[in-house]
Amino acid sequence: MVKLAEWQGKQVFRKYGVPLPRGEVARSPAEAESLVRAGRVPLPCVIKAQVLAGGRGKGGAVRFANTAEEARAAAEAILGLEFKGEKVRAVLLEEKLPIGRELYVSLTLDRTRRLPLLMTSAKGGVEIESVADAEIVRQTVDPFPGLAGYEKRRAAKTLGLSGGPARSLDHLLDALWKVFQEEDAELLEINPLAVVGDGLVALDAKVVIEDDAAFRHPEFAEVRDDRTELEEIAREKEIAFVQLDGNIGVIANGAGLTMATLDVLKELGGAPGVFLDLGGTDDPKKVTEAFLLMARAKPASVFLNIFGGVTRCDTVARGLVEAMRQVPAAERFPLIARIRGNNEKEGIEILRSAGVTSVPDLRASAQAAVDAARSSP
Ligand code: GDP
Numbered sequence: 001m002v003k004l005a006e007w008q009g010k011q012v013f014r015k016y017g018v019p020l021p022r023g024e025v026a027r028s029p030a031e032a033e034s035l036v037r038a039g040r041v042p043l044p045c046v047i048k049a050q051v052l053a054g055g056r057g058k059g060g061a062v063r064f065a066n067t068a069e070e071a072r073a074a075a076e077a078i079l080g081l082e083f084k085g086e087k088v089r090a091v092l093l094e095e096k097l098p099i100g101r102e103l104y105v106s107l108t109l110d111r112t113r114r115l116p117l118l119m120t121s122a123k124g125g126v127e128i129e130s131v132a133d134a135e136i137v138r139q140t141v142d143p144f145p146g147l148a149g150y151e152k153r154r155a156a157k158t159l160g161l162s163g164g165p166a167r168s169l170d171h172l173l174d175a176l177w178k179v180f181q182e183e184d185a186e187l188l189e190i191n192p193l194a195v196v197g198d199g200l201v202a203l204d205a206k207v208v209i210e211d212d213a214a215f216r217h218p219e220f221a222e223v224r225d226d227r228t229e230l231e232e233i234a235r236e237k238e239i240a241f242v243q244l245d246g247n248i249g250v251i252a253n254g255a256g257l258t259m260a261t262l263d264v265l266k267e268l269g270g271a272p273g274v275f276l277d278l279g280g281t282d283d284p285k286k287v288t289e290a291f292l293l294m295a296r297a298k299p300a301s302v303f304l305n306i307f308g309g310v311t312r313c314d315t316v317a318r319g320l321v322e323a324m325r326q327v328p329a330a331e332r333f334p335l336i337a338r339i340r341g342n343n344e345k346e347g348i349e350i351l352r353s354a355g356v357t358s359v360p361d362l363r364a365s366a367q368a369a370v371d372a373a374r375s376s377p
């Protein structure tokens with residue numbers, strides 16, 4: 001998923017004419033102060049942490065300021081935060097608007113009905129998960145004609161809007177629909193959408209771009225995702241690599257076998273930490289790269305579970321042996337292998353020559369990986 005930070009999402013919204021507060025991004029307290037002093041952010045203003053997690057309002061990551069000094073102090077407090085595990089590297093400073101009501105609007109995909117879905121709720125401002133189901137109105141949208149007039153009027157009605165704000169909603173929904181289509185979004189969320197005077201203003205923005213369409217949007221290529229550093233490197237090398245919370249590394253091939261391997265380890269009381277899906281790799285160099293990446297995650301033990309189909313067991317074994325040679329002795333970890341299938345004998349032989357025994361039974365080998373992780377320092 002390509003998740004945009006609030007300010008990036010708002011940049012996209014602005015391009016399509018969604019009404020927004022005036023605002024600027026700052027990466028230091030001094031920059032925040034000078035933006036206010038230069039009049040590029042009007043006072044009073046709101047200072048908001050640019051992290052991907054929600055709930056910033058409740059978590060102290062949204063603050064208000066009446067002076068440039070206060071803006072600086074707020075930026076200083078927020079930039080020092082680690083919000084839900086994410087370091088705050090930027091703040092968004094925006095004019096503080098007098099809010100009438102807070103509403104909720106989103107466009108997403110209903111995967112069951114295979115249609116875009118417009119959701120609206122008069123109970124905006126709080127996380128949508130905590131709004132009673134009956135208070136959220138869902139309308140699927142036919143993607144070919146797009147959002148129809150009656151659908152927009154229905155949304156206005158359920159939001160309790162008429163007159164100016166209702167007209168504002170009409171334009172806003174057209175703009176959102178356009179963003180949804182043209183930017184290949186899978187989620188657009190405005191919460192809160194605030195009634196300000198006689199119109200509406202999007203105070204928050206959540207934009208997620210469908211990653212299968214990312215190639216059509218090179219402008220988002222730089223967007224930092226919620227990937228870890230190692231996952232980022234893996235992505236560049238086109239290696240399927242995911243970091244979890246546990247300490248056992250898993251190398252398998254194919255999504256099915258990889259998932260099943262994680263399940264078996266869990267069932268035996270182990271905690272999978274990193275998993276690597278070699279897929280149908282037939283390049284020992286790629287196996288070596290993948291394995292070295294795994295080593296950098298410092299697993300307590302590694303369980304290699306390969307079924308040689310497209311991937312040949314000897315290819316994997318060769319790559320692995322080469323990689324183990326490159327891992328410094330101090331960083332080595334116990335490696336438990338189970339390789340079966342195409343060229344199994346050759347693979348096992350290559351591993352044996354490097355001191356690794358392949359255990360053919362799944363449970364027995366997984367248990368060995370769990371035990372090894374447990375007894376590692
Ligand atoms: P979230 O909690 O991470 O979703 O962050 P939001 O962007 O939704 O901000 C949280 C809350 O801050 C909103 O629900 C508003 O009540 C408040 N807020 C944000 N911007 C403004 C503003 O311009 N004026 C006022 N009065 N309140 C604001």
Ligand code: MN
Nearest residue numbers: 125191192204
């Ligand atoms: Mn919000």
